[in-house]
Amino acid sequence: MNLQSIILLAAVLVVAAFVLYRYLRNDNKCSCCDCCSKDKCSALILLLLPLPLNMMATQPYWDEAQVLAYSNDSTRDVYRIPAIAKNYKGELVAVYDYRVCGTDIGFGEVDQVMRISRNNGRKWSLETKIADGMGGNENVFGVGFGDPALCLDRESGRGVLITVSGKCIYSYGNATNRPFIAVQWTTDGGHTWSEPWDITHQFWGHKGSIFQQSDTDDGSGVFAWAGFFGSGKILQSRLTKVGSFYRLYAALLIRGTGLKGAYVVYSDDMGLHWKLLGGDPAYQAAPDSDEPKVEELPSGQIVLSGRKWYGRTFNIWTFAEGSTTEGSWDKPINSHDVPTGIKVGANSCNGEILIVRGHRNSDGMPCSVALQSLPKANTRADVTIYYKILEEGMKYTTAAFAEDWKEGLQVTRKRSAYSTMCLQKDGRIAFFYEEEPYIYNMVYVPVSLCEATNGAVR
Incomplete structure (x- = not known):
């Protein structure tokens, strides 16, 4: 209090x-x-x-809000891009950009820093640097590390952090000047991290990469110019386990010859090797999407949720019967085109999608509920959680998933932008987002499911 x-x-x-x-x-x-x-x-x-x-x-959620990184510098971006995950011990690890260059990754040095809470967000460790960009004027691996995407294994101390590296802006990338993808691993639940390792070659850089079918860009086939993992959460499957680990799913934004929008990749070895879901890079699952996220429905289907003006772009992957690799995408749908879908103001902003279990307050019955966060104002402001109570045992089409959303908790009435969330050990939602003044403070707040859904689900 x-x-x-x-x-x-x-x-x-x-x-x-x-x-x-x-x-x-x-x-x-x-x-x-x-x-x-x-x-x-x-x-x-x-x-x-x-x-x-x-x-x-009662203790309102805002009583426990904490600013994990504060900036009073109005001339440049200092802190941005939240990522948060719970490790196997129930500790929270919050990671975010420290922008030495004062703006986006690709313009210069950006570092990754983190703080850890061992008691459901009540107290946090001091800020620690875990990836140190070297700066410089050439587009080489290591100039900076930005836009963190994070997952910590629920059963062991293993975990993975993926960032963008180099000095190349996504929108400026071309066949001969492209950004890099960096990965770091932890074996102690996120307390310490390896040095960043370049895994760009898995995605582009030579013939046979996931998003490159030829040695040179001849205007045909598939050839990536730029791409990055959607920041925030890397999804760990609740259902599919291969070998020692439950599968990871992540979404990338890619542009290039024959490539546009969002794609989903997966890893069965905690981020060491990645494969494209569906296998065909020429298939565009969400061509109008900007920064994408993924979630897993209780049915095992994979939901792609992409950034878009006025709402979200959704698409759903359904696995073939008995398969964990084969299947097909439905058609993408824009949420603001659906009468009961998510509609927000004229802002295009990153958000997070999370599916959790709860009980309907109307009848006490167990249910799954999908949560989607994003600003609802005409500018980047008023970050809000939207929710949809899912039908038990249902396999969803994209159209069915995109309808019947309701506005839940408005987390802030201030200028605010990117947000992410994960489930805490105590059952509440660890909500981590960007908020004014300036661009931005990194704010953590624990939210109960009842608060997030305005009393509909507990």
């Missing part, structure tokens, strides 16, 4: 005690004033006494 809540609680208790004292002292009048009757005092006591009880019983 914060200081304002404590002061208000004390004031309510003092007033209630005073009225009760006066009331008990006189059978006919409480002697608060000449016109105050016993009945009026009774009503006032009944109104006042529940207030402190309610305040002690």
